[in-house]
Amino acid sequence: MKITFPYMGPVFAYRKLFEGLGHEVVIPPRPSQRTIELGIKYSPEFICFPFKIILGSYLEALEQGADLIVTTGFIGACRAVYYGNLSERILHKLGFPVEVTVFDSPGEDLRGFLRNCRKLGNHTPFPKVVRTLELVIRLIFAHDYYQKKLNHLRPYERIPGNCSRKWIEIQQLLDSCNSLKELKEVLPEANRIIAGIPIDPERTILKVGLVGEIYLVMESFANHEVEERLAKLGVEVVRNQYISNWVTHFVLPPKRLLRQADPYLKHSAGGHEKENIGYILKYRQMGFDGIIHLLPFGCMPELVTQSLIPALSANLNLPILSLSLDEQLGWVNHMIRLEAFVELLWTRYGQAKEKINDGKVVCRS
Amino acid sequence: MKQIPNRLKVGVPKTLFASYNLSYWQRFLTLSGMEVVFSGESTKETADRGGRLLPHEFCIPIKIFMGHILDLLDKGVDQILLPRMTDRNKTNFFCPKLIGLPEIVKFSLNLEEKRFFSPEVICNGLNPKVVRFPVTAAASLQQMKRVEKQALKYWEETLDNCRKQQITLPEAALKTSLETSRETALKISPETAGRGKLKQPEHHLCVGLLGYAYSLYDPFINKGIQRKLDKLKIRVYTWEMLEPETIETSLRGLKRPIFWNFGRMLLGAGLHFLKDPAIDGIIYVTTFGCGPDSVAAEILNLEAEKHQKPFLLINLDEHTEDGHLFTRLEAFADMLSTFKEDNAV
Ligand code: SF4
Numbered sequence: 001m002k003i004t005f006p007y008m009g010p011v012f013a014y015r016k017l018f019e020g021l022g023h024e025v026v027i028p029p030r031p032s033q034r035t036i037e038l039g040i041k042y043s044p045e046f047i048c049f050p051f052k053i054i055l056g057s058y059l060e061a062l063e064q065g066a067d068l069i070v071t072t073g074f075i076g077a078c079r080a081v082y083y084g085n086l087s088e089r090i091l092h093k094l095g096f097p098v099e100v101t102v103f104d105s106p107g108e109d110l111r112g113f114l115r116n117c118r119k120l121g122n123h124t125p126f127p128k129v130v131r132t133l134e135l136v137i138r139l140i141f142a143h144d145y146y147q148k149k150l151n152h153l154r155p156y157e158r159i160p161g162n163c164s165r166k167w168i169e170i171q172q173l174l175d176s177c178n179s180l181k182e183l184k185e186v187l188p189e190a191n192r193i194i195a196g197i198p199i200d201p202e203r204t205i206l207k208v209g210l211v212g213e214i215y216l217v218m219e220s221f222a223n224h225e226v227e228e229r230l231a232k233l234g235v236e237v238v239r240n241q242y243i244s245n246w247v248t249h250f251v252l253p254p255k256r257l258l259r260q261a262d263p264y265l266k267h268s269a270g271g272h273e274k275e276n277i278g279y280i281l282k283y284r285q286m287g288f289d290g291i292i293h294l295l296p297f298g299c300m301p302e303l304v305t306q307s308l309i310p311a312l313s314a315n316l317n318l319p320i321l322s323l324s325l326d327e328q329l330g331w332v333n334h335m336i337r338l339e340a341f342v343e344l345l346w347t348r349y350g351q352a353k354e355k356i357n358d359g360k361v362v363c364r365s
Numbered sequence: 366m367k368q369i370p371n372r373l374k375v376g377v378p379k380t381l382f383a384s385y386n387l388s389y390w391q392r393f394l395t396l397s398g399m400e401v402v403f404s405g406e407s408t409k410e411t412a413d414r415g416g417r418l419l420p421h422e423f424c425i426p427i428k429i430f431m432g433h434i435l436d437l438l439d440k441g442v443d444q445i446l447l448p449r450m451t452d453r454n455k456t457n458f459f460c461p462k463l464i465g466l467p468e469i470v471k472f473s474l475n476l477e478e479k480r481f482f483s484p485e486v487i488c489n490g491l492n493p494k495v496v497r498f499p500v501t502a503a504a505s506l507q508q509m510k511r512v513e514k515q516a517l518k519y520w521e522e523t524l525d526n527c528r529k530q531q532i533t534l535p536e537a538a539l540k541t542s543l544e545t546s547r548e549t550a551l552k553i554s555p556e557t558a559g560r561g562k563l564k565q566p567e568h569h570l571c572v573g574l575l576g577y578a579y580s581l582y583d584p585f586i587n588k589g590i591q592r593k594l595d596k597l598k599i600r601v602y603t604w605e606m607l608e609p610e611t612i613e614t615s616l617r618g619l620k621r622p623i624f625w626n627f628g629r630m631l632l633g634a635g636l637h638f639l640k641d642p643a644i645d646g647i648i649y650v651t652t653f654g655c656g657p658d659s660v661a662a663e664i665l666n667l668e669a670e671k672h673q674k675p676f677l678l679i680n681l682d683e684h685t686e687d688g689h690l691f692t693r694l695e696a697f698a699d700m701l702s703t704f705k706e707d708n709a710v
Contacts, residue, residue, distance in 0.1 A: 044666075046659040046680075075624060077458035082660045085621035089667050102621070108455070265468050267451050269461035298422050300656040304465035306420045311472035324422060 001099075002026050004066035006083075007057045009218060009243035010143040012175040013136050018070070020132030022122045026066040028057040031221050035060055040327050042090055048079055049296035049326050050215035053222060055087050062096050070120065073102040075109075077270030078301055105250070135180055137247070142187065144244040146170050149194055151238070154231035156199040164228060166193050203234070206345050209283035210239040211276040212294035213302045216325060217241040223294055224331045226338070230292075233342045238288070240279050241272070249275070257282065264308055271301025280312060280320070289345045290319040292338075297326035319344055372400040373503040375482050376437030376445045379404050381430050381463070382486075383446070384579035385627070386493050388538050389520035390446060393495075394482075396512035397504035402442050404433040407585035411436065412683060418473045424654035425586060425682060426579050427462050427469075434470055444479075448486040453496060457489055457626040460657050490626035491524065491609055492517060527605040533591075534605050535582045568600035570701050573638030575604065575631045575665075576650030586652060586681055588690050594648075597698045602644065604634035611637050623664075628657040635665045639672040645701045646675035648694075653682035675701055 003018045005011070007028045015025045029035070031053050039056025058069055071084045084102035091098050101120070106113040121129065147167065154163040170190050177183040208230065216223050218241050227237045257278035258268075268274040280291050293309065295302035306322050313320040321341040323334050375394050377383055383390055394401050405411075407429050415432030416423075437445050449467050450459040462469070467483060470476070485497035494517070498509045519541070526537040572594065580586045581603075594601055604612065612633035616622065619636075623629045631649075638644040647669060651658040662678055669676035677697045679690070 044659050044663040046655070047663070048656075048659075073621070075455060077452075077461045077464060077625070079656055079660055081624065082621065082664075086660060086663065088620075089664065093667055093670070264472070265465060266449065267464050269464040270458065271461070273461075273465075298654060298656060300461035301465075303420060303423060304461060304469060307423070307465075307469045308472050311475070322420075324420070 001068040002066045003068045003070055004028055004058065004061035005070050006054045007031055007219075008054075008215060010140050010171075010174075012171070013139040013143065016139065016178070017132060017136045018120070020128065020135070021120060021124050023120070026061045026064045028061040031057050031219075036327055042094065044086075046298065047086075048299055050213070050222070051079070051083055051086070052327055053215075053219075054083065055090065058087055058091065058098075062091070062098060067096075067098050069098060069100045071100065071102055073104045075104060080271070131180070135177070135183065138180065138183055139174055139177065140247065141244045142174055142183065142190075143171070144242040146174075146190060146194065147242070151227055151231075152236060153194070153197060153199055154228065155205045155234055155236045156201060156203050157231075158198040158200055160232070161228075162197055163231075166197055169193055206235045206289040206342070206349060207287075208235050208237055208345070209279060209288050209291045210237050210294070211241075211279050211291060212305075213296055213299050214241045214246070214272055216294040216296055218243075223325065224334070226292070226294070229335070229338065230342070233339065235342055235345075237292075238283070240275075254278065264312060265304065269301040269304045271299070273301040273305040276302075276305055277308070277312070280318075281316070284316045284318050288318075289349060290321070290341065292341070293320060293322040295322070295324050297324050299324075319348070372398060373501070374402055374441070374443045375399045376402045376404065376434075376440065376442035378430055378433035378437060378445070380407060380433050380579045380583060381426060381466075382448060382450065382488075382493070384577075384582055385534070386520050388523055388541065389493060389516045392516035392519050393509075393513055394446065396515060397501075397509050399482075399503050402437065402440055404436040404440075407432065407583050409585070409683070412585070419469070422654055424462065424656070425652045426577070426655075427466075429583070429586070430466075431470070431473070434474065438474075444482040447481040447483050448493075448495075449483050449497075450486050450488070451496075453487055456624070457629065458624050459488070460625060460627070462656075488626050490630040492520065524605060527603075528608060531602070531606050533582070533601075533603050534578055537605075568598050570597075570599045570645050570698060570705070571643055572599050572601050572701070573603075573635060573641075573644050573647045574601040574650070575635050575647065577627055577631070580652050580681065581650055587650065588681065588685055588687055590648075590650065590679075590690070590694070593691050593694055597694060599698060599701075601648075602638065604630045607634055607637060615640070619664075623661065625657045625661070628661045632661045632665060636668060639665075639668055639674050644674075645705055646677065646697065648677045648679060648697070650679045650681060653680055675704060 002024045004026045005014050007030065011027050015027050018025045035056035036053055037056070038059045039052035042059070043052045043055050073081055073084050075081060084100045088098070088100035101116055103116055104112060150163045150167050157163050170193060173186045173190055177186055210217055210226070217239055220227065230237050254275065258274055260281050261274050261277040264277050265274050283291060293305065295306060309320050309322050319341065321337065323337065325334070377390055377394070379387065391401055411432030412425065412429050414435050415430065416428040418431050419428055434445060447467050447470060450463045452458050467481065471478065482501065483499055484495045487494050487496055495513050498506055523537045523541050526532065526540060527534060574581070591601065612630060615636035616629060616633040623632050635647055635649070638647050647665070649662045649665060651662055666676055666678065675697065679693065
């Protein structure tokens, strides 16, 4: 069987996982305009935007011969729980004899989890499974580590677009590793690449936290390269939605962060909304200049966050811009709002600085 | 019951959760010694006022709910009933917007916590259950626990009536309220209660009508859909007329279970209707911006295709026109008749 999976995060690492288990793999192509159009065409009209993108990319992977989709489900109140099952139904209706294997957390459905593991395990000897898993997890963490680094450097880069180009190089480097040993060897190389990026450390920049629905926050094609656009406006973007964080939080839920969000939202509504509120509070403590909140049009858990944002923003004295994105690729409007927002942040920054110089207030914002 | 001079005035928004179990809440609050004040009927103004407090892509039922809260505040209630809808066993969930409702209301209206009467409630789609009672001067914990049981019994009777007499929820609620004391009588207008008719000879088509109680039975949202169907000589069947086991049995056939408590009732009923030869077709009423329905209705739509049963999805919004809706229903009825004749030969 030829395996494919949702396009999300470090897809090259997932390929290594399944190849390590002896499967053939089709990596879904990076979503394009065509992907989105395909997704829209065959999705229910009012389903969330990420579902449409993912369905579109499944269709592209199926064109390339994939016949088994592996994805995660989990149990909760969010629609993402049904992504796998719903796409399976739609693909069957379209006549694709595809199978969709949905992984729930072992805590929720241990038997199903083990059944899936056995199926995908493909009689691979246990030591090899462990080795493969370790490599994949290390790759994911390395991927995210360098992405964070580059996001941090981007607003300081002297040559526009340099960080993004180097990012492609680093991804290729990581992709070339087929064992832990090789990974160890390329890491210094990756560090060298990063150290070689000419930067201007004296530049004054703003710091903004990016929160929201995980798919839109993580995937640059879905959020119109918001990180790069902001970097051009002199803004460093910090986010905490990475696959590695997701894995960490899955194993060890960020209890403190969630507890801090309690006054704003007692019970999780099934997505990352509570975590996001926790991060907004944390970024405020860290002295960030503002927050950008992204959600797909109609996303239920993030709409809950969005309705709390006016209160959060007022209570924290922190500008928050919430952008709801959909498949209508009209980014112009959002760009205008984004620019105006950054403008506002710069003004606030200037005012705070004046106050400091006057010796009245010593803290920013 | 003794007349207590200063009873706590608790406002009950007559929509969302209360559209399901209004009688339950009314009983519970009244027997706990509180005075119950209902919000008025939903109107365009309710929707507009409520809508202004929320991001525009919120579903209409929540916008209307906010309007009801404003209405209750205008009426000068001491507290507003706003259950904290949760889940304790991870088998079924409220819609995320309902889970976050207490905070959505609190922060968008900038109200203090003490303005709300918020028992913690779980619900399997059928019966509500209070799992934590708020502290209140009006009643002791023991008293609340006791009356909650009574209220639940009363609600179960209402549901039972739906099944026995094959009537919808508001119809059953109206009936039971006529039979009980004034004190706890429901203030439901006949309009909300629909027409209360059993199948009559002139009904020549049977349709499964699916939708959340707060949309389907709210005359402002539903645009009189039941009356229209009646006019088209269509008899409707709804989830509350089915035995819970019937619903559960059809749900068991799903490869992936569905977890939304109200949604699974609709889907389960729908799957049953698909297999019931007495039902000619299915109408699923959803409202603009509803998340769970975008999944549940699509699953049903795909299943209906497999079973070759006519399926109509109606997406209501504030701008739905009466005439347009009627035309669509009429066309569907025509199709059902033709389909029926064809299959009869
Ligand atoms: S189930 Fe649908 S209509 Fe009801 S509150 Fe949730 S999104 Fe709104």
